Amino acid sequence: MARTGLIAEYAALVAAVDGLTAEEWKAPTDCTGWAVLDMLAHLAGAAECAVRPVAMARHWRYAGWRPARRPVDFVDHMCASQIRSRKDLSTAELEADLRRWASQAPAKGAGRPRLVRGIPGPAVAGLPRGARVSNFVDVISIRDVWMHRIDIARAIGRPRRPITVAEPEAVRQVVRDLDIEWTSLAIDLVLTGPGGGVWPVGDGEPIAEITEDAGALMRLLSGRSDECELRFEGSATGSQLLRAARVLCCTGMPTARCGLR
Structure with a gap:
């Protein structure tokens, strides 16, 4: 793959x-x-x-x-x-x-x-x-x-084309790394759009189910722009923890870091 x-x-x-x-x-x-x-x-x-x-x-x-x-x-x-x-x-x-x-x-x-x-x-x-x-x-x-x-x-200012076969796997890998490094209370992550899916993050009973566009969340986790709503059911703490999380999504630096915090 x-x-x-x-x-x-x-x-x-x-x-x-x-x-x-x-x-x-x-x-x-x-x-x-x-x-x-x-x-x-x-x-x-x-x-x-x-x-x-x-x-x-x-x-x-x-x-x-x-x-x-x-x-x-x-x-x-x-x-x-x-x-x-x-x-x-x-x-x-x-x-x-x-x-x-x-x-x-x-x-x-x-x-x-x-x-x-x-x-x-x-x-x-x-x-x-x-x-x-x-x-x-x-x-x-x-x-x-x-x-x-x-x-x-x-x-x-152009639309990103095409949506490739790699996108679902790229999103899955980022969420996997998020889960590996996650030490906070557990959440369920529901991602929409290309590469979307449902993933548990963290151990134990989830405190919230959080829904977001997959591409927007990847940009947030990489330390780029934050366009995420992070709609949640359950505790607001889950979305706050997710908004603060960072994952190495690439090599290259935005506003000081591109995926590094």
Whole structure:
């Protein structure tokens, strides 16, 4: 499913980039300090990391070294390194670069040796407890492309098309990670729209049933904008706890963090 979903997401991303105007490349996104161009440079860099372990090692080394000088999150620096390495590309060259790596990333990621996939992920990267390199390859990569496709659509004022086969799985994974890290009173989560479903979150008897659009909740959990109503039946405490929760939904930073708190 991971490979199929990532193929679908990259295809949708490449289609969205095709035909961007000069002004759309410069449009600011919900990730503070990032224009569409910066976001696509990050996505091209992330795809290259999946294809070329040496590129991943280079960006991870940069990210691991920088916090010693300026204690900001590992992922901030990793993304900055990906963008910095593409700062001299024209938009046409960046689009070609994205297409090149996006066409190879799903197969390369799926083909990683078991030993490599089992390497523990950096503790500072905001991953859930026990996460390994496979979480980046199979989980975060799909979320990353999906969430940034939404960011780009919002930035240029176009509807997000298409709804891919990966969206239900991406939402399910985010809710799973929410449940793993949830230490508060239990809730039942009812999500509507693409990727919707019903999930228990937390242990014990739920104090509330909370209903929300899946896409809106993903944006809330990632630390982006909050358009959520969080309609609830039961205790209001459940919706308050959910509104304060954060999950690593992608790599890339809005208003200080993109999925990290």
